[in-house]
Amino acid sequence: MLGAPSSPGAVGWALIALGLVLAVAALVRYRAAVRRQAPSAAAAIVVLVAAAAATPFVVWRIVDDLRYTTTLHGYDRAAAGPVQAYLPGYLVDGASRLIPPAATYATVVSPKVPWAPARSAFGALAMESLFPRRSVAAPADADYLVTWGVQPASVAHVQRVWTLRKAFGQSPTVYVARTRH
């Protein structure tokens, strides 16, 4: 879950500990009754108690997640996926005004972009922003290029280059270029 904490934290650990204590107490209190059961039933009772003990922590986790996700609106909600991949959701915004709907494009990402998930996901972000345009693998085969941290002229013959997004922080410049065949 997006807003669930990656580690239990103080409240989580307290709930886990409380659940464990109650579970052990219940099993000790009713151990004679458990021993009288068939083996599968006895094992199931132990497991049932363990699951019941875990339930408060799981419920707390869901509630904690809700506290976060109910505050997400607009850009935060729409760009949650790219942001998880260290990609600003607006990085390729505006490219659709420069690339005609029937044109093909290729994406090129510099290996110097510091985040591996972002490098992998840049093409998907471009695909979403430029839908329904078709992407091709080779820059030389594309009508347009969308590059991140790479000068378009270094990967294909280009007619014209636009700066789509200037460099900010560790994110290099995003260019759009029309190629020349």
Next chain:
Amino acid sequence: MAAGIGVTGAAGWWHGGHALLGSLGLSLLCGVAAFGVVAQLLYVLGASLARWQVLAVCAVLACGALRGIGPGPRASPRPRTRLDLLAIPVVLVLVLLAVDLWYQPLWAYDSWTFWTPKAHALYALNGLDPGWFTSAALISKDYPILLPALEAAGFRFTGYETGLLDLQSWLIYAAFLRAVYEIGVTRARPVVLWAVLLMLAVAPSALDQLAAAEADIPVAVFFAAAGVCAWTWLADRRPAGLVLAAVLAAGATATKVEGLMFVVGLFVVVAAVAARASWRRAAAALGAGGAALAVGILPWRIWVSHHDVANQASFGRVTGASFLARHAARLPVSVGYLGAKLVDPRAWILVLPLAVFVAVDAFRRGRRRDVTFVVGVACFAFAGLVLAYWSTPFPLHYQLATSARRVITAIVLFAAAMTPILSADSEPEPG
């Protein structure tokens, strides 16, 4: 649901209103699987799956319910126990989860990079547009499209609304829990049944995966439900069991690449177990498995091949002896990593340990056929996953770290679904 009631009715799974009410969970799963497989086939054939076509497919599938109409045998009701009160926390947790999923944005990598974009493209481009679906930037182009087809069908009624996708997976999972209850309620020890249901309702891994809107829960559910239906055919000699196993298995193969190896393993084991009684039954099992593959994955593979899309799960990949030999060190790493994920209590609480304990106890009590079936299917599935990681062209540790916790879900859910059944005192006598 209507489509599913038609599928289970046509298969002869239920007869009469009472039996229908006792099959709603399984019916929903079969309806989703059947619709998804048909939708994938229609897309491959060039259909747009417009709103009227979605309704038409469901209506045609629903016609199978005619077979089940009429008075049916009224089973004597199972005595209620205090354990049935555990339905309250199970339902409450599921309801709370549904509320949470309503507010969940589309954040998981696989969801926003290819699963949902494919669904959007099927919807916005009115079908399987070869130009877009073979785009260089599209990840996992060779993955089958049952899940995107389901999502696109939903978009026909809601518009492009990604907020409902998690709830779609939730519905499939809730239906699975209901199906486990339906099949186990007359056979299983109540305490075992409710222990499994509560664990499945609160398992952190299940909750996290449902929030991700990926395909791992659907493929796991289809596979597990197919396994349970196949068991009913082995144990009760219900022909409907084999038919529904094939429908659900087709759904599994049409959902994710690993669905194929899960299904192959399932029907190989079913046939092997059936062969002990009759070669004809073994042949029927293999035939059902073959039909599931032919309908569930073959059309999609033909489309992929025709459009020169590279196939990640090619037969050559898993039979490249020199590659496997050079990477032999991956074998123990994969086995250990996957095994640890299977028994991690932070993910699945104690689902697998309980399943193992109950299976051992069942074997001691003489339920050799059933335990052999469960262990065989689970081992085949596990071996398939190990082979997949052994043969992956990508860095192993990255692959394991990003996917292992999800792909083992199929084995966990199958074991969970079979655990209540194994807890019964004796094997059902073949009818």
